Amino acid sequence: MTRTLVMEGVSKRFDTGTVALTDVDLHLAAGDFVSVVGPSGCGKSTLLRLASGLDHVTGGTIEVNAHSTSYVFQEPALLEWRSAIRNVELTGELRGVPTSSRRARAQEALDLVGLTGFEQQFPRQLSGGMRMRVSIARALVTEPDLALFDEPFGALDEITRLRMQTELQRIFQLKQFAGLFITHSVSEAVYLSNRVIVMSGRPGRVVADIKIPWDYPRPPELRYEPEFGAITGEVSAALGEHS
Amino acid sequence: MKTTTTKAGLERDTLDAVGAEITEMAVAPMTPTETDVESAAAADVADETAEQALSGGATTTPWWRSAIRQSAPVLLALAGIAAIWYLVSLAVLPQDQRFLLPPPHEVFSRALTNSALMTPMLEALGRTVVVAMIGLVIAVVLGIGWAVVMSSSGWAERILYPYAVIMQTIPILALVPLIGIWFGYGFPARVIVCVIIALFPMISNTLFGLQSASPSAHDLFTLNKATALQRLTKLKFPAALPSIFTGLRNAAGLSVIGAMVGDYFFQQGPVGIGGLLRTYTLRLQMDALFTAIALTAVFGVLVFTIFAVLDRLVIGRWYGLKR
Numbered sequence A: 001m002t003r004t005l006v007m008e009g010v011s012k013r014f015d016t017g018t019v020a021l022t023d024v025d026l027h028l029a030a031g032d033f034v035s036v037v038g039p040s041g042c043g044k045s046t047l048l049r050l051a052s053g054l055d056h057v058t059g060g061t062i063e064v065n066a067h068s069t070s071y072v073f074q075e076p077a078l079l080e081w082r083s084a085i086r087n088v089e090l091t092g093e094l095r096g097v098p099t100s101s102r103r104a105r106a107q108e109a110l111d112l113v114g115l116t117g118f119e120q121q122f123p124r125q126l127s128g129g130m131r132m133r134v135s136i137a138r139a140l141v142t143e144p145d146l147a148l149f150d151e152p153f154g155a156l157d158e159i160t161r162l163r164m165q166t167e168l169q170r171i172f173q174l175k176q177f178a179g180l181f182i183t184h185s186v187s188e189a190v191y192l193s194n195r196v197i198v199m200s201g202r203p204g205r206v207v208a209d210i211k212i213p214w215d216y217p218r219p220p221e222l223r224y225e226p227e228f229g230a231i232t233g234e235v236s237a238a239l240g241e242h243s
Numbered sequence B: 001m002k003t004t005t006t007k008a009g010l011e012r013d014t015l016d017a018v019g020a021e022i023t024e025m026a027v028a029p030m031t032p033t034e035t036d037v038e039s040a041a042a043a044d045v046a047d048e049t050a051e052q053a054l055s056g057g058a059t060t061t062p063w064w065r066s067a068i069r070q071s072a073p074v075l076l077a078l079a080g081i082a083a084i085w086y087l088v089s090l091a092v093l094p095q096d097q098r099f100l101l102p103p104p105h106e107v108f109s110r111a112l113t114n115s116a117l118m119t120p121m122l123e124a125l126g127r128t129v130v131v132a133m134i135g136l137v138i139a140v141v142l143g144i145g146w147a148v149v150m151s152s153s154g155w156a157e158r159i160l161y162p163y164a165v166i167m168q169t170i171p172i173l174a175l176v177p178l179i180g181i182w183f184g185y186g187f188p189a190r191v192i193v194c195v196i197i198a199l200f201p202m203i204s205n206t207l208f209g210l211q212s213a214s215p216s217a218h219d220l221f222t223l224n225k226a227t228a229l230q231r232l233t234k235l236k237f238p239a240a241l242p243s244i245f246t247g248l249r250n251a252a253g254l255s256v257i258g259a260m261v262g263d264y265f266f267q268q269g270p271v272g273i274g275g276l277l278r279t280y281t282l283r284l285q286m287d288a289l290f291t292a293i294a295l296t297a298v299f300g301v302l303v304f305t306i307f308a309v310l311d312r313l314v315i316g317r318w319y320g321l322k323r
């Protein structure tokens, strides 16, 4: 199987002298959904910026085998003056996709995230959860092979957050991209992923790579099972030892 | 009267909407036990539809309501000024000094019925309006262009910004003699004074707006390999629009002042209202002087109101708040 993302011995030192990452190895294939947890400031966002090409490594190598990579930011980062559907169309517009197919694909993506009927709403008219849905639709409209998520649900309230996890899992099952998901919630990481990577405090390195055994789809009440508790306990322990 | 920076007005409008959203969140039903993925999504969207209905209502304002709301405080202030005027004229000034400030009704009834006085005054006001509008258009085009160039690189900003600051800080009176020597004492010189006075708020507000797009939005454009032109037209400029309108409102007010200052100093050719003010002062024509001042005040309020209303209309529509 081809590896969508291969990071080997990656390190990143900023011009300011801050060493954000040292010697990070990470492999991701289609159908993998990998979460990264770690103390804040340990270089998680930096890891995504390197994988997306927004920033460059100062050591090691990164190989990306993807036709299209997309990025979901911590905040929805919508253009306030565009309706939901025109926000989703933006990536196509920038890449020169013809209007008619662009519009049709944007509509499909909005349907996928459950926003049918909200196409003409502007960001300010939508709730936090809906704005994040638009943001996810915008990321998925390019049919990415690699999808990067930087704590996308971090700012949502708990109830919306649980719903969004269920949604994302459904979408992932359908689209089968390789997903790299940053979160500060251990239970979110365990619930969503087939692997959870634990990073140490700065400079970040990988201190644990924990396989999550359950098949998808996972029912929401999996979170209340004793085995779920055992695994989150394991992740939390790895986090606690190294922060 | 509020003439200053940014989008505070807009935020005030959306505050209610946010309040509604929070309340709705709090009463949303608990769903973690729900097994059906689809129905959870449906419930989510249904809740949010309710929020929407709550937040949608308060946002439609017809333009005339907006106009009244914008100009009412100013009109009240004018009424206050009239009241003080009466007080000084009738209660403070002794009889033999009342000519310095005759009561408003006497002034205006004498002046407004005197067409030999009013016709030239209105014509002069018309010329000043033309100077102000031409000056404003030039200031807007120049200011936006200047800011766009500055926002294109850190270097451009460091090199060009000081010129804007210098132009803002040199008192216009210091430049007037030079402008007269270089450009003559007629219409072009008046417009130039007007541009110099109105330019800075256009530059600074536009620049602030062009730099207001979030770093993530810029990253999004970078990831999609946007060209510099796409970044300008699809991100920076649209993000700047609210600030540009704030700048426009301030520049419009200043362009009126600029045109009158221009009139006052550059008297060659057909006279403007600023020029008449000077003449009336020299001849101690008190009725004419007060009437001219009142006219310019009304003109100023009108310009301010027009641009404030335009601002709210355009920006509201821009963010889909008014339909």
Ligand SMILES: Nc1ncnc2c1ncn2[C@@H]1O[C@H](COP(=O)(O)OP(=O)(O)O)[C@@H](O)[C@H]1O
Binding pocket: A014, A015, A016, A018, A019, A020, A038, A039, A040, A041, A042, A043, A044, A045, A046, A047, A202
């Ligand atoms: N562009 C940058 N220049 C200098 N230092 C940076 C830059 N971006 C991030 N850092 C530093 O690198 C470290 C890791 O940052 P980040 O990847 O954002 O952490 P996380 O997302 O895990 O909270 C932090 O100490 C941060 O201050």
Ligand SMILES: [Mg+2]
Binding pocket: A044, A045, A046, A150
């Ligand atoms: Mg981060």
